[in-house]
Amino acid sequence: MRALLIVIALFFSTSAQAERIKDMGQFEGLRANQLTGYGVVVGLAGTGDDSLDYATQGVKGAISRFGVNLPAGINPALKNAAAVMITAELPPFAKPGQRLDVTVSALGKAKSLRGGTLVMAPLYGADGQIYAMAQGNLVVGGLGVDAADGSKLSVNIPSAGRIGSGATVERSVDTGFAQSPHLTFNLAQQDISNAGLVADAINRQLGGNVAQAVDGASIRINAPTGGETRIRMMGIIENIEIKKAQPPARVIVNARTGTVVINGAVRVGPAAVSHGKLTVKVDENPTVVQPAPFSRGQTALEPSSDIAIQENTNPAYLWDKGASLSDIVKAINKLNVSPGDLVAILEALSQAGALSAELVVI
Structure with missing residues (x-):
């Protein structure tokens, strides 16, 4: 089956459309700040961390806030709790009392956070200061099911979820x-x-x-x-x-997906391109050979192979001097090549000095 060729053409007309400055960048200092925290999710239906050490310590720390201290050497069973990492983004100009969305992800062996509740946890900035407090019920888009015979079914990622407006800003950042x-x-x-x-x-x-x-x-x-x-x-x-000014001429090739992006500044000098394809087909048709009656021979398979070679040739395609993006796309469609062959053609044009563009392979 031939690989799917995807060519994305980005056309730039001679009279480029006007663009707002705000869509081209941002003012220095007006950026978001990343917040992280460690917490405990409780209320799970037996899908927690079980006896994971740092989950146990987290639960002990959470209940100690209320004056409950477990005797030394006693660790609670934590199938209904899980240790988690909490992440959030503090936007510029955020003020105390405003709400943030948070993402909660399991740290250990928790199978699912569905139905869990995050216990109040602080969120820290890069400077080690607390900038928000997070708490709330998780919304988990994934689902995981384990059967008694060991079979499993997982939809999306059940070990991560979000809490909409789950954190309250406690400190603002001076820009x-x-x-x-x-x-x-x-x-x-x-x-x-x-x-x-x-x-x-x-x-x-x-x-x-x-x-x-x-x-x-x-x-x-x-x-x-x-x-x-x-x-x-x-x-x-x-x-x-x-x-905006016209961008530099570039051809971007994604070798993994076969995607080729050609911007409108690309030009091709005079060049002729011919592309052929050789196909070798081998068919195996073994024949069953039966022994003669009343003989001591045994039934056997006699190999039989058919080899066919087919070479498809395409006529050479001529590019005139200064061929535009539309001309390049038309030629590619006529050659009917796979992504790998297209990359080879573009590299050959670049080596021949006929491609007035930077060829970037990612």
């Missing part, structure tokens, strides 16, 4: 953008041309020379201090529309 000497806008994809275009668009909108392109990824903007003034200024800047 410092209101007192910094200037604002910096960082492009998501560095491009020297786009950095200059963004700076020019900001200067036209705000007047003067308030924006300077520092490098291919950052634009420094002079701004007065004060939170309200800068927020309004940032809102104006984010909604400015510009026409």
Whole structure:
């Protein structure tokens, strides 16, 4: 069966569509912060960690908050509890009292967290400070079933779940953008041309020379201090529309999936491409040989092989100088090649100097 060839063509017209600056990157400092924590999920229907040491310690720590201390050497059976890691994302400008969604994942041998409840657990930032407290009932999209004969059925991942609005922010993060000497806008994809275009668009909108392109990824903007003034200024800047510069010519090949992405800046010089395919087919048709009557011979199989060779040839396809993306796609469709053969053709064109693009294989 021939491999499926997927060619995704990204067309860029000569008059590119305008794009908002806010869709091209973000202001420096206005980023989310990752939070992590360790906790215990209880209320499981016999699918917990059993006698896992760190789950036992977690349960002992949880119940000790209420003045319940187990005697030394006694460990509770934990089939209804599980040790978990908790992760969340603290957005910029988050204030105490706001709610966050959290993801809860089993640490040990817990088979499923379905029906469990997370006991109150702190969430820490990279600086070791507590920024939120998490607690609540889990929503688990997976399902796992074990039968008495050892057979198992699992749908999705039952050992992880989410708690919507399951954490409360306890501490805010100071971004410092209101007192910094200037604002910096960082492009998501560095491009020297786009950095200059963004700076020019900001200067036209705000007047003067308030924006300077520092490098291919950052634009420094002079701004007065004060939170309200800068927020309004940032809102104006984010909604400015510009026409992005055409990206570098690239052909991206995913060797694992056979996906080929060709952007609209790719051009092909004069070249002729011919692609052929050789198919060898071997059929085995063994024949049963019976011995003569009343003889001492034995029934045997006599091998019989048929070998057929077929070579499919395609006429050469000529690309004119400066062939566009649409011409390339039409030629690929006419050649009717597999993903592996297409990669070989593109590499050969690159080696021949006819492909005016960077060939990236991932």
